[in-house]
Amino acid sequence: MNPVAPYDALLLASFGGPDGPDDVLPFLRNVTAGKGIPDERLAEVAEHYHHFGGASPINRQNLALQRALTAELERRGIDLPVVWGNRNWSPYTKDALAAAYADGHRRVLALVTSAYASYSGCRQYREDFWSTLEELGSDLGLPDGEHPLSLDKLRAYFNHPGFVEANVDAVTEAFGKVPAGARLVFVTHSIPHTMEEASGLGGPSYAAQHLDVAATVAAAVGERLGRAVEWDLAYCSRSGPPSQPWLEPDVNDLLTDLAGRGVDAVVLSPIGFVSDHMEVVYDLDTEALETAEALSMTAVRADTVGTREPFVRGLVDLILERAATERAVAAGLPTVEPATVGALPARNDVCVPDCCRRQAGVDSGRPAACSLDPLR
Numbered sequence: 001m002n003p004v005a006p007y008d009a010l011l012l013a014s015f016g017g018p019d020g021p022d023d024v025l026p027f028l029r030n031v032t033a034g035k036g037i038p039d040e041r042l043a044e045v046a047e048h049y050h051h052f053g054g055a056s057p058i059n060r061q062n063l064a065l066q067r068a069l070t071a072e073l074e075r076r077g078i079d080l081p082v083v084w085g086n087r088n089w090s091p092y093t094k095d096a097l098a099a100a101y102a103d104g105h106r107r108v109l110a111l112v113t114s115a116y117a118s119y120s121g122c123r124q125y126r127e128d129f130w131s132t133l134e135e136l137g138s139d140l141g142l143p144d145g146e147h148p149l150s151l152d153k154l155r156a157y158f159n160h161p162g163f164v165e166a167n168v169d170a171v172t173e174a175f176g177k178v179p180a181g182a183r184l185v186f187v188t189h190s191i192p193h194t195m196e197e198a199s200g201l202g203g204p205s206y207a208a209q210h211l212d213v214a215a216t217v218a219a220a221v222g223e224r225l226g227r228a229v230e231w232d233l234a235y236c237s238r239s240g241p242p243s244q245p246w247l248e249p250d251v252n253d254l255l256t257d258l259a260g261r262g263v264d265a266v267v268l269s270p271i272g273f274v275s276d277h278m279e280v281v282y283d284l285d286t287e288a289l290e291t292a293e294a295l296s297m298t299a300v301r302a303d304t305v306g307t308r309e310p311f312v313r314g315l316v317d318l319i320l321e322r323a324a325t326e327r328a329v330a331a332g333l334p335t336v337e338p339a340t341v342g343a344l345p346a347r348n349d350v351c352v353p354d355c356c357r358r359q360a361g362v363d364s365g366r367p368a369a370c371s372l373d374p375l376r
């Protein structure tokens with residue numbers, strides 16, 4: 001039996017980033033089209049990219065993840081080609097799906113590089129999947145509205161054992177580089193309050209998902225260190241107009257506050273990011289570490305999960321779990337128990353119709369793929 005049936009290909013779907021200085025502005029325009037991000041913020045973010053020669057680390061990291069997944073699938077004797085495509089920069093999702101289609105694949109499973117469910121990490125990908133499938137259908141001359149292939153999306157994997165174990169390893173290693181008694185600060189991407197409220201639909205909110213992972217990781221690290229570890233959750237990369245509330249505290253503000261309370265050493269754990277994106281290398285490694293230095297605080301940034309073995313192994317386990325579920329559903333048999341750690345249940349495999357809107361009750365007018373929506 002083919003353990004990944006009914007799927008015949010995996011789409012690694014990511015955000016994308018510029019490959020060189022000339023890409024920076026067109027990339028930023030792609031990301032922010034119609035989102036009301038002030039020009040000053042765009043100029044500031046462009047500077048972050050130019051600080052690193054105009055290239056984001058994200059593309060080489062996705063290439064590395066694609067290779068690691070391919071190697072792990074091969075190691076287990078599983079035949080599942082992995083194609084990679086992005087929302088905001090080349091290689092684009094459309095090219096990846098066109099290539100999969102040309103190779104004869106018709107039942108594709110998508111793995112997005114966001115571990116948490118919110119508009120940015122869930123629905124925005126699914127809206128783009130939908131319009132990409134429509135475009136591809138029309139490029140191929142299919143009848144109006146007919147999609148060339150069927151696309152499912154893996155559930156948000158923030159509380160999957162592999163993602164959590166890889167973070168526990170990384171944080172434990174980082175504690176080896178700071179004085180005993182250091183405090184643990186988890187960091188994730190801030191989002192507007194409106195997006196946070198809408199992320200709750202069909203399960204715990206974006207912030208609640210992070211708090212659960214943070215508590216699980218901190219407890220496991222504490223066990224390995226043989227002491228209780230005190231922790232906080234902070235946010236980075238706020239954008240949007242100042243009038244709009246976003247999730248807080250900002251990591252720099254939190255560090256300042258902790259220093260004022262006598263904390264002199266911290267480990268920063270970027271649990272919100274699966275690899276060393278620009279947010280990690282700029283907002284944490286550049287800005288937050290400078291803030292810590294100015295406060296005379298010892299600060300070490302823990303690795304992101306990247307291509308760590310437990311993470312990659314866990315993703316392949318998750319693919320097998322989903323394939324088994326699809327086969328069971330098709331055969332009318334009981335489904336497999338989803339693997340999770342922490343206090344929260346697994347996210348739905350298939351999103352409910354209003355899952356992860358940008359704003360609760362506001363229809364974007366863009367249909368989303370991979371949902372129970374009647375549109376599917």
Ligand SMILES: CC1=C(CCC(=O)O)c2cc3nc(cc4[nH]c(cc5[nH]c(cc1n2)c(C)c5CCC(=O)O)c(CCC(=O)O)c4C)C(CCC(=O)O)=C3C
Binds near residue numbers: 115279
């Ligand atoms: C939750 C979340 C994740 C984590 C989940 C995930 O990993 O997907 C994430 C990841 C990323 N965000 C990224 C880049 C950007 N995000 C922006 C803007 C925004 N992000 C938002 C949220 C998130 N973003 C939001 C609510 C906005 C405001 C606009 C809007 O409402 O949508 C902007 C515009 C400028 C600015 O406003 O900062 C840029 C350039 C990159 C690539 C980095 C690289 O090149 O390495 C990655 C991985």
Ligand SMILES: [Fe+2]
Binds near residue numbers: 120189
């Ligand atoms: Fe972002």
